[in-house]
Amino acid sequence: MPRFTPEFLDELKSRLRPSDVIGRHVKLKKRGNAWWGLSPFKPEKTPSFSVDDRRGTYHCFSTQNHGDIITFLIETQGMTFPEAVERLAADAGMTLPTESPEEAARAEKAKGLAEACGAAAKFFSAMLHRSDGRAAMDYLRGREITDAQIETFSIGFAPAGRHALKDYLLNKGFTDEVLVEAGLVIKPDDGGASYDRFRNRIMFPILGARDRVIAFGGRALDPNARAKYLNSPETPLFHKGSVLYNFANARAASAEEKAPLVVCEGYMDVIALWGAGIKRGVAPLGTALTEDQLAMLWRSSDEPVLCFDGDSAGINAAHRSIDRALPMLKPGASLNFAFLPEGQDPDDLIRAEGAGAMKAVLEKARPLVNVLWDREINAQSLDTPERRAKFRTKLRELVKSIADKDVRGAYGAELSQRLEAQFKPPQQERSASGGAGPRYGGQNPFRQGGKKGQGFRFAAPARPTPGLKRPSQWVREASLILAAINHPALIERAESAFLELEITDPGLKSLLSEVLAAISADPALDSPSLKSHLSQTGAAGALERVTQDSQLSKHNFLRPDAEIDEVEQGFKNALAHHLFESTLKQEVARSASQIFTDGDDAWKAAAAAREEIVNSSKREDDDADNGDSPKRFEDALERMKQTVEKKYSR
Incomplete structure (x- = not known):
């Protein structure tokens, strides 16, 4: 008996894609449903070598060489047949069969089981066309099953008697032991006589490798049967989790x-x-x-x-x-x-x-x-920050479950984009008649939670440092992104803040998207690895500008060697400053100019806060050493926060 049985070789080839195996030796490119490359058998400039994963074969049109993954290794790598099989078995994670007498006996038994199942299929097919199978045929006709379908799928019928199949196969020379092991008959635990497993059922043969019948499915004709459909049990031939019908x-x-x-x-x-x-x-x-x-x-x-x-x-x-x-x-x-x-x-x-x-x-x-x-997104309502945070966490966990790094990264990028689109705050201006102002997607911008992974509580902007008193919008946005690039662990601590961050500069917006996608795909990514990845993306230019900017390098929390707690605190302050400059300051100005009601205390407070903010900002510029200036600035900001929060709560 050969060392490698046909069953083993069929299983081996079914576990490996030819394009994966051959692609290690020939550069292949997908065209339609096949892979194409230059012939490994002769020099050529135009690809004539084709690999078909569905058929499990390759074909060289210039030399007419044709075969499977085993013959490919033999013909191109100079391997012997056993060497090629051993190499492929290692790739497929299969244990090589031994040449022991036990293995030989097992292979012989499998052959006997397959022969018994094949004989049973012929018996069931014959029974469908006899008088015993008339009810079964009527049922199939009622389901509009044609003769062509019956023939193609070898549909049959198991008679209602308890021993019809058993007696037929015993007369063909099969033993009771073989019929039990093939799942065709049942041997009672009390030692009684065996009997047919399938009775009064329409039978569907299940095929394995090389079109051998390895099992059956049976559909009951009796509406009171305990099981409408009944499959063969697990046998040496049949493992239902590894087989697909047809x-x-x-x-x-x-x-x-x-x-x-x-x-x-x-x-x-x-x-x-x-x-x-x-x-x-x-x-x-x-x-x-x-x-x-x-x-x-x-x-x-x-x-x-x-x-x-x-x-x-x-x-x-x-x-x-x-x-x-x-x-x-x-x-x-x-x-x-x-x-x-x-x-x-x-x-x-x-x-x-x-x-x-x-x-x-x-x-x-x-x-x-x-x-x-x-x-x-339909699993629960997303009308509160906590529910949205749970939604994001679940998506992140699903992305992390993907084993392949490239697919994981692609899913991270795709779901990040969908999240951004789903929760992007509507930019609606108040109408001239006094409609509602911007609502930030229904969220109060001052209530972002202070716990790890849930964003930050709004903090007063840090006093600008010399040389960067009034940072440009680009610098404000770049500082937030650079903090994450130099310290990827910050993203876990400030996930909500990063996901909801509004970036206006197109280059920086693309850079942030690439950062979030990379971290979603590999949460353990460190800064050097992240930078290396980003340098290979379309955001490489923005990355270089951010990492080389002289103004950004002056901030301690943006140093690559800064401690994460220092980075987190610096990010909080930079985020607050950015939100104040880009959004909240304009909101106060709109409130002061558009809410015109003489007796409205909210308008008066907003106007006073706006004036104090402007004055505080001017005093900062004129008298940077005045110790009271930051205090007055923060007081004005606090009054502004209370005013806007009061208006949002109405």
């Missing part, structure tokens, strides 16, 4: 049609899709998609479509699939989601409205990121 045929159809695999719930849905001309349907076997099944899908289809009922149960199933898939996402490998009309599965929709209706549903499939965003 996978081999669907994979070939997907490659031919250049369209993604379609994942639906059950056997009848797959068969109905085939009848509607969509021959790339597969189904898990009574469970939610497993990691092994997702890996199978991605080896054949970059973005398979998961098809769910549009009711709450279907949506919940889609959400479970997202949670399972998210950590496994790879560049180019994701999922799309198609939701059917509520209460209908593919079989129902096709029979009711035709193939066109089903195809229309598939064409509207939505990317995983969209369904994920909708799930999270």
Whole structure:
């Protein structure tokens, strides 16, 4: 017996993408559904070497060399067959089989089990077309199943008797032990005689490698049966979490049609899709998609479509699939989601409205990121700062769960942009007739919480240092971003502040977006690594200007070697100064000029505060050494804060 059984080699090749294996030796570029590169077999200037992940093969049009990943290593790397298999097995995380007598016996037993399942499939197929199968055939006709579908999927019928299949297979030379281990008959625990597992059921053979029958699914005809659908138990041949119904045929159809695999719930849905001309349907076997099944899908289809009922149960199933898939996402490998009309599965929709209706549903499939965003944003109300903070935290945790660094970074950037758009404060001016002024998205700008990770309480602006008394808007904005670049740990302490930060300079705005995306993708990123990453992005120019600016370098809290507590306090003051200069000062001016009611105490207080602020600012410029000036400035600011807060509370 050969050391590497066909089953082992099939499993090995199913676990590895040819483009990944061959791409280590040939530079490949994706074109359509295939990868192309220069021939490894002869010099050439125009790519003629093609790799097809869906078929698991390569083909060189200039030399006609053709094969799989094993033959590629043999032909291009000079390996022997065992060496190539051992190398690939290590890549796939598979243990090499041994040549022990036990292994030989196990392989022989598996062969016997597969032969028994194949014989059972022929028996069930024959029974469907006999008198015993008339009710089953009537049921299939009622579901509009054609002869072509019955033949393609080898649909059969298990008679109601307790020993019909058992007696047939025993007469064919199979032992009772083999039938029990293959899951075809049941041996009672009390030692009684074995009996058929499947009785009075429409039978769907489940195929494994090389189109061998490895198990069955049975649909009960008796409406009172305890289980409507019954699958074979786990056997040496069959592990239901590693098998997809109709996978081999669907994979070939997907490659031919250049369209993604379609994942639906059950056997009848797959068969109905085939009848509607969509021959790339597969189904898990009574469970939610497993990691092994997702890996199978991605080896054949970059973005398979998961098809769910549009009711709450279907949506919940889609959400479970997202949670399972998210950590496994790879560049180019994701999922799309198609939701059917509520209460209908593919079989129902096709029979009711035709193939066109089903195809229309598939064409509207939505990317995983969209369904994920909708799930999270609709999970609860976001009308308070605490709920919005919880929302952001949940998104950050989901991003962190993605194992691939590149995909994690892309999701961090995408969700950061959506957050920014979702919570961007509306910029609405008060109308001339006295409408409401700017509301900052309904949030009071003075109430930002003081706990770690929840933003900062508004602090009085720090007194400007000599040479930077009246910083420009660019300097104010740049100082806030540079603090995060030099000390990425600050972002965790001030997450809300950074997410809600309004930046007007386009270059700085792009730089902040790249910073937040990088930290979302890798929270442990240190400053040198962050700067290295930023230098490779479109914000590289803004990064260089910020890190080289002479005014910014004068601030202690912006030094790369500053302690994080000093950085945090400096950031608080810089943020307060920025908010005051860019937003709150203008708000007071609008209040003083637009609220014109002689008896309105709020107007008088606002006007007085505005005047005191202007005077305090002038006194700072004229008398920087006056010790009372900062105190008067802070007092004026405090009165202004109280006035604006009073108006926002109305």
